[in-house]
Amino acid sequence: MTAFWSWFVAAGTIVFIIWCIWLVSWSAKQGPQGKEDEDLVGHKWDGDLEEWNNPAPKWWLYLYFITIAWAVGYMVVYPGIGAFEGTAGWTSEGQYEQEVQRAEERYAPIYEKFSAMDFDTLVQDEEALALGGSLFASYCTTCHGSDARGAPGYPNLTDGDWQWGDSEDAIIATLTSGRMAVMTPWAQILGSDEAVDNMVRYVQSLSGMVEADAGTMSAQAQFTTFCAACHMPDGTGNQAVGAPNLTDDIWLYGSDADTIRTAIEQGRNGQMPAHGEFLGENRTRILAAYVKSLSQ
Numbered sequence: 001m002t003a004f005w006s007w008f009v010a011a012g013t014i015v016f017i018i019w020c021i022w023l024v025s026w027s028a029k030q031g032p033q034g035k036e037d038e039d040l041v042g043h044k045w046d047g048d049l050e051e052w053n054n055p056a057p058k059w060w061l062y063l064y065f066i067t068i069a070w071a072v073g074y075m076v077v078y079p080g081i082g083a084f085e086g087t088a089g090w091t092s093e094g095q096y097e098q099e100v101q102r103a104e105e106r107y108a109p110i111y112e113k114f115s116a117m118d119f120d121t122l123v124q125d126e127e128a129l130a131l132g133g134s135l136f137a138s139y140c141t142t143c144h145g146s147d148a149r150g151a152p153g154y155p156n157l158t159d160g161d162w163q164w165g166d167s168e169d170a171i172i173a174t175l176t177s178g179r180m181a182v183m184t185p186w187a188q189i190l191g192s193d194e195a196v197d198n199m200v201r202y203v204q205s206l207s208g209m210v211e212a213d214a215g216t217m218s219a220q221a222q223f224t225t226f227c228a229a230c231h232m233p234d235g236t237g238n239q240a241v242g243a244p245n246l247t248d249d250i251w252l253y254g255s256d257a258d259t260i261r262t263a264i265e266q267g268r269n270g271q272m273p274a275h276g277e278f279l280g281e282n283r284t285r286i287l288a289a290y291v292k293s294l295s296q
C-alpha cells in the first residue's frame, strides 16, 4: 500500500469513528420528550395509536459507546488504520508461519520414523498407508478416482500394470516431476485407411482379441518399423518412455476399434502433473508407498 492510500484509509477510518461518537453523543443529549404535538411522527394506526419521536434508552446508547471503544482499542492493537501495524505485531503471514511451524513440529518425528524405513517396509506399514491414503484423497482422487481405479486416460493404480514403472524411484519420479506421454499421430505415415484398419486389428490381435490374418500380417511389418521403438517388437511396451504394454487386456484409453484408431490417427499425450514442489520429499515418498500398496 502506498503512503497516500495508507493515509487516505486511515483518515477515512478516523473521521468515521469521530462521526459515530458525535452521532451517539448527540442523540444521548436529546432528553426525554414531552407530549407536545411536534414530537409526534405523524403515523397513526387504529384511530388513536400514534408514534412518538423518543430517544433510545440509555443502556442502548452505552452499548454503542462500548462498541466504539472496542473498535478503537482493536485498531491500536491490531493492524487496521491504514498501514499502521498495531502494537501487538500481528501479521497474517506471521500467523500462517506459526501454524506451519506447529504442524512441522508435530509431524517431524513421524516423518523421521518413516524416512528411516526402507520402501518395502513402508509399503506394509499401516500408519504410513493411512497417512498416504489421506494424502491421496486430498490430492489425487480428482483424476484417479476415489477408489484409484482411474477412468479412460487416467490410469488405474490398483492393477499390476505400470506405464512408467513401479520401483520406488519410478513412482517417486512420476509424482515429483510428473509424466508427459508422447505418442505422435501415425495415420499419414501408415499411408491409407486400410493400413490404419489393419493396424487397429493388429493391436487387438496382440492381446488375442482378434485372430491374425493377412491384414494383420501386413500391419505387423509396419509395427516393427514404426511402433516397436517404443512399444517393443513384441508389443509389451517400454516403461522408460511410458509406452503401454499392448499385449495385456489392460487399456489406458480403451480396447474397442474406434478408441485404438483414435490413438493411431491422432496420437495420445496423457499428462500426469508434477507434485514434488508442494508435496515435499517426505509426503511424496509416503504417497509413493501408498500407491505401490494399492496394486498388491
Ligand code: HEC
Pocket: 181, 182, 183, 184, 186, 199, 203, 223, 226, 227, 228, 229, 230, 231, 241, 242, 243, 244, 250, 251, 252, 253, 254, 260, 263, 264, 268, 269, 270, 271
Ligand atoms: C515415440 C514412442 C511411441 C511410438 C513410436 C508409438 N507409440 Fe503408441 N504410445 C506411446 C505412448 C507413450 C503411449 C501412452 C500415451 C498416453 O499415456 O497418453 C502410447 C499409447 C498407445 C496406445 C493406447 C494404449 C492404451 O492402453 O489405451 C495405442 C493403441 C498405441 N500407442 C499404438 C501404437 C501404434 C500402433 C504405434 C505405431 C503405429 C505406436 N503406438 C507408436 C508411445 C509410442
Ligand code: HEC
Pocket: 136, 139, 140, 141, 142, 143, 144, 153, 154, 155, 157, 161, 162, 163, 164, 165, 171, 174, 175, 179, 180, 181, 242, 269, 270, 271, 272, 273, 275, 287, 291
Ligand atoms: C490432473 C490429473 C491428475 C492428478 C491430479 C494426478 N494424476 Fe496421476 N496421472 C494422471 C495421468 C493423466 C496419468 C497418465 C499419464 C500418461 O498418460 O502417461 C497419471 C499417471 C500416474 C501414475 C503412473 C501410473 C503408471 O502406470 O505408471 C501414478 C503412479 C500416478 N499418476 C499417481 C498419482 C498420485 C499419487 C497423484 C496425487 C498426488 C496423482 N497421480 C495426481 C493424471 C493425474
